[in-house]
Amino acid sequence: MNRKTALELGLKTYTSGTDCKHGHKSPERYTSTGSCVQRHREIYSPRGYQRAKQAKTARAVQTVVLSFATGSLLAVALLVLWRAAQ
Numbered sequence: 001m002n003r004k005t006a007l008e009l010g011l012k013t014y015t016s017g018t019d020c021k022h023g024h025k026s027p028e029r030y031t032s033t034g035s036c037v038q039r040h041r042e043i044y045s046p047r048g049y050q051r052a053k054q055a056k057t058a059r060a061v062q063t064v065v066l067s068f069a070t071g072s073l074l075a076v077a078l079l080v081l082w083r084a085a086q
């Protein structure tokens, strides 16, 4: 069913039969906005919110670890250079 038909029938949600851009297989979509119901649930459910928050924290930790590793590598490289210069 397409969105136009759903609008004409006055349905709140419809299934378009096409995958949404977030990777959900032929999800239910809101007729009013055409956006994916599944996605909406993931964003606004407490669990989805928690997951999004966790993912954000994990990314932040990864960035810190990565910059620390890069920093150590730089320190080692400088030490090697300094030693070589002696």
Ligand SMILES: [Zn+2]
Binding pocket: 020, 021, 022, 023, 024, 027, 036, 037, 038, 039
């Ligand atoms: Zn979706």
